[in-house]
Amino acid sequence: MKSKIIVAMLLIGIIAFSGCTDISDSYKPGSFGTTEEEMQIVDAVTDKYGDMTATGEPRLLEVMMTSSTQNFIPVDKVLKYSKDSEELYAWFIYDNFDNDIISVEWIYLDSDYSIHTFESETGEDFGRGTFILEKPDDGWPLGDYKVIISGAGVEESVEFEIINGDTVSIPLDLLAGTTIGSQQADFGNTGTTEALPTPQSGFTAESTSSSFIGDWTSNWGDMTFKKSGDKIIGEYTHDKGKLEGVVNGDVFIGTWSESPSYAEPNDAGDVELKLSKDGNSFEGNWRYGSDSSSWSGGWTGTRVAQSSGTSSSDIVPGWYLTTVEDYGDKVVSTNDYYSYDVDYKRGNVWTSNTGDEGETVQVRTISEEPEDFYAAEEEIVINVRKEGSLIAPGDLGLEDSSNIDIDAADVAIDRATSSHYYLEDETYGAFFKMGWHDATGDVKQGTFKADAPWENAFGGSFRITYTYINGGAYRTNYIYEWRE
Numbered sequence: 001m002k003s004k005i006i007v008a009m010l011l012i013g014i015i016a017f018s019g020c021t022d023i024s025d026s027y028k029p030g031s032f033g034t035t036e037e038e039m040q041i042v043d044a045v046t047d048k049y050g051d052m053t054a055t056g057e058p059r060l061l062e063v064m065m066t067s068s069t070q071n072f073i074p075v076d077k078v079l080k081y082s083k084d085s086e087e088l089y090a091w092f093i094y095d096n097f098d099n100d101i102i103s104v105e106w107i108y109l110d111s112d113y114s115i116h117t118f119e120s121e122t123g124e125d126f127g128r129g130t131f132i133l134e135k136p137d138d139g140w141p142l143g144d145y146k147v148i149i150s151g152a153g154v155e156e157s158v159e160f161e162i163i164n165g166d167t168v169s170i171p172l173d174l175l176a177g178t179t180i181g182s183q184q185a186d187f188g189n190t191g192t193t194e195a196l197p198t199p200q201s202g203f204t205a206e207s208t209s210s211s212f213i214g215d216w217t218s219n220w221g222d223m224t225f226k227k228s229g230d231k232i233i234g235e236y237t238h239d240k241g242k243l244e245g246v247v248n249g250d251v252f253i254g255t256w257s258e259s260p261s262y263a264e265p266n267d268a269g270d271v272e273l274k275l276s277k278d279g280n281s282f283e284g285n286w287r288y289g290s291d292s293s294s295w296s297g298g299w300t301g302t303r304v305a306q307s308s309g310t311s312s313s314d315i316v317p318g319w320y321l322t323t324v325e326d327y328g329d330k331v332v333s334t335n336d337y338y339s340y341d342v343d344y345k346r347g348n349v350w351t352s353n354t355g356d357e358g359e360t361v362q363v364r365t366i367s368e369e370p371e372d373f374y375a376a377e378e379e380i381v382i383n384v385r386k387e388g389s390l391i392a393p394g395d396l397g398l399e400d401s402s403n404i405d406i407d408a409a410d411v412a413i414d415r416a417t418s419s420h421y422y423l424e425d426e427t428y429g430a431f432f433k434m435g436w437h438d439a440t441g442d443v444k445q446g447t448f449k450a451d452a453p454w455e456n457a458f459g460g461s462f463r464i465t466y467t468y469i470n471g472g473a474y475r476t477n478y479i480y481e482w483r484e
Helices: 036-047
Strands: 007-011 014-016 059-066 077-082 087-095 101-108 113-121 127-133 143-151 154-163 169-170 212-217 223-227 233-236 242-249 251-257 268-275 279-286 296-303 318-331 336-343 350-357 360-367 379-391 397-410 432-435 441-449 460-470 473-481
Touching: 059 077, 059 143, 059 154, 059 379, 087 143, 101 127, 113 127, 113 279, 127 223, 169 233, 223 242, 233 251, 251 279, 268 296, 336 460, 336 473, 350 397, 350 460, 350 473, 360 397, 360 460, 379 397, 379 432, 432 441
Parallel strands: 077 154
Antiparallel strands: 007 014, 007 127, 059 087, 077 169, 087 127, 101 113, 101 143, 143 154, 212 223, 212 296, 223 233, 233 242, 242 251, 251 268, 268 279, 279 296, 318 473, 336 350, 350 360, 360 379, 379 441, 397 432, 397 460, 460 473
């Protein structure tokens, strides 16, 4: 069974990632970070368990499973995972530990099989832990599971189930009354930062680089989807129909309404549409109202291809995201004096570079993805956060660097045209670096900006490339086409 460890422990103001065992003693205790969300969870934990900086016996708190984490904060509490889940997340808080080893054992209870055991060293007081188990090649066996977390003489556990159905989760009760519960990850391609609904009609939301935006033919007439703020709105010809909702991965989740009343119970209800793998068709389910009505299937559609040079009044002129390409380790270093490793996951990249004298630079770069649509010369704004564990880098030159640039779409990933340009931050410029010249334990947040290309620039297509370099070079291309 394949497993992967992503250790995300916020240790006294510094993130210590997998493989990092040398922890400095010089940080101020009791800090979970400086973002608004992190301060809210500090307040919530303090209200429930008391001052985390006070001395006492070791303890493990809030042990749970979650769908994912954002800024090392769970987005929910999972009771049952779908068998289609790509990753399982165990999360907890530890307190009154002193560089102790924490063990996290994953067990399949139906056969009493120990799947994998992680081990990681804590800091000197308290912090958070996230341990992730990746979906095995032959899928998750259905049944009951258990995660046992132990260390410093204490032990806690959490049980959950893998089911043949949708993941079952509840809001994170630790954060009840805070604003974090309504500001979770961007799971879709609408740009919204609010918690997105999960499909209810039998679909499973999966990641995709395709978009609903554009023209379609369907069994309910011609359709058009457009972006409106944080929502997707649509129209179709049958009874002057309207659609409104959000996108969770490859599933549109929203409502339909039609003339004459555009209201329940006869002229409105819920709808869910799921994109095909190639993004050129969808299948859908709908119902009258949103309560006890049963779902009806059979809403299907096919994307309308736009002919070159042909104008459509239903298309908003602009740049449309068409393809996303990930390239891992395409530029390999041959330096004999250091080794490097990477956990490359789009939007959440961890790199580690270790020199021959033991100096280490480990950095997690958390990047927002670009929008699916930009108007000509519209400002592109991407927030990027770096969280580093820098171990005695001294003046030996180890460094993590990332940048976001714009260039022609058909240029090799390790090449650029003379017309390419970078997104830049007011403080850090184009190259967002963390390494030997930084104070150990640095945490940085940057907002990188540049204007999208002018209309039909670069021959009608361009790319936004995210590049990460720490020993090796890793990239993601977002390819856009001009449509009008």
